[in-house]
Amino acid sequence: MNEEEVLAEFRASKALLEGHFLLSSGRHSAHYLQCARVLMNPDRAARLAVALAAKLPNEVRRQIDKVVSPAMGGVIIGQEMGRALKVDAMFVERPEGTFELRRGFSLEPGDKVLMVEDVVTTGKSSREAIAAIEAAGGKVIAAAALVDRSAGTVDLGVPFHPLVAINFPTYAVDALPPELAATPAVKPGSRAQP
Template identity: 60%
Template sequence: MTHEQVLDEFRAAGALLEGHFVLSSGLHSARYLQCARVLMDPARAARLCADLAARVKAGGHGQIDLVVSPAMGGVVVGYEMARQLGVPSIFFERVDGKLALRRGFNIEKGARVLMVEDIVTTGLSSRECIEGITEEGGVTVAAACLINRSGGKADVGVPLHALTSLDVPTYEADKLPPELAAIPAYKPGSRGMKK
């Protein structure tokens, strides 16, 4: 898929939003990618993840034993990537501020892991997830995401495959450009858009 084809999938799903958003990192942005909307259509999710899985396979990382994602945003894309690759999928959840495996999930010592997220912005949650994989005895051979919204600048510590990359500026709350400061900020999330 080309850059425009990927963005067309997001637009068709109503998943590429414009306005003033507070991201999970606390940074502010004029664009927001709502991956839950793009992944709610199983056929669209399969199309996107088939292309991403092909890119991962072409990356020369060798055998992948397991796909691991951080909850919540990585769960659906991680599952679909695992399905495309023919391997199991598990996810980390935040417990007392730290990512942890629950639900009886475990990582076999030496398992070759692909870490999958929906969107990478700063790479923080990806790095946290990779750290958790290492602590559990796994070896993260690569990472993948639908969109790298850092414009390719985020370093997650392993090769990162993305369907496309966007350079979407983000701002600290006290350093907003005037045009963004003039619009109310919304924090997208699982309970809807909030002021």
């Protein structure tokens, strides 16, 4: 799947939004990718996961024992990646503000894990998820995401394989362009802001 085909999936599901958005990273943007919406159709979610799995190098695909994703945004794509790679998929969540495995999920010491996200902007959630996976005994060998919004700057400490890079500009609150500053920000993500 090329970038235009991926964007077509977002447009078809009305998941590419325009306005003034406060991202979970704390940055502001005139564009928001509502991955939950693009993934709500099981056939579309499966197509995107198969395309993302195909972007992984063969040597990485062969090593993966488990897929782990952060809740909430990564749950659906993580499940579909597990299906595409034919491995178990689970998620970490933040019951007390820090990611951890719960609900009976566990990793065997040394399990080779692919950490899967929906969108990566600053990489904060991804790095926190990777730390939780490693604290639970897993070894994260790579990360993957549907969308890299970091403009290629994110460093997750492991090889990172996005399906597509979409570089809509993001802004700090003190550097908003006038057209964004003139409208209230909407917080469409699932994570509460600090």
